[in-house]
Amino acid sequence: MLCTNKQKCILPKLREVLIQYTKAAIQTQPPDLLQWSADYFTAVALGDIPPVKQEQERGPWSKWKDLTPEVLKKLHQRVGGRLIISADELAHLWKSVKLPKDLFASIINVGCFTEEIEWLKFLALACRPIGVIIAETLKIICEVLSGDHNDGPPRIPFSTFQFLYTYIAEKDGEISASHVSRMLNYIEQEIIGPDGLIKVSDFTQNPQVRLE
Structure with a gap:
């Protein structure tokens, strides 16, 4: 047409x-x-x-006091490394960690998820009200995804960080695609080592990295 x-x-x-x-x-x-x-x-x-509630009015934990990085890490472990999970199964896992049903429905609606859910996208939206700013949100996601490291700080593959940062920025709506591209190019060229991993400090303590 x-x-x-x-x-x-x-x-x-x-x-x-x-x-x-x-x-x-x-x-x-x-x-x-x-x-x-x-x-x-x-x-x-x-x-x-x-x-619309302003971020300073909500506070980093807002009314969703049951939603914490520790609970999300437990939920991630129960997802078991899958990239795609059915909405019904995720709802059951959500309930198993005693999180509010209305919060689950809110994330589903905001993400426009249907029967098959991309777990990393769902996790990103679940971390967003905790982190408030994008750098803090990605820090929480990194801690959830990385598991426990006895030999260093939490870290995830740069490709995963790239996917999540792009998705969150797109949902945020006020960060231009060109800015996201510049930040990702800088991180990849100037920060990421041969192991292809990114640490929390790489994007929270480097003055050259401004994610928002």
Whole structure:
């Protein structure tokens, strides 16, 4: 089907609306996503301020006090290294670590996940309300994925970091693809060694690395 000029004008605006909505949902983490969404779009349509909680209002742990890096690490261990997991099985594992059902539903909706879930993407969105800023979110993900190292700090393959940073930045909606590309190129060329691994300090303590 051919696209009209009118469609070409509307679609970019729709994309921007959805980006802002997704970012607001991740930032606010509403317990009732459907009701919050209705309130959000009503406010946008009327030109009012949407019901979005600022990060400083939420605090790093927000109302999701049950969601901690330790619990997510336990959940990751139960996923057992799989890249894809069914929504039903993940819901069962989520329940087994005693995490709120409404939080699971919120992450599913924000990530637009269906019956088959990419585990790393789900994990990234689960870590987002804990980390608040992207560097902190990636630090938590790195700690969850790396397991326990007796011979050094937590570290993950750079390819995994690249995938997760790109995904989180895309969901955030305010970080340009060109900025993400520059940061990844710098890290790969100037920081990553022959082992292909990245440490938390590589992206949290290097002044040249600004992920946001």
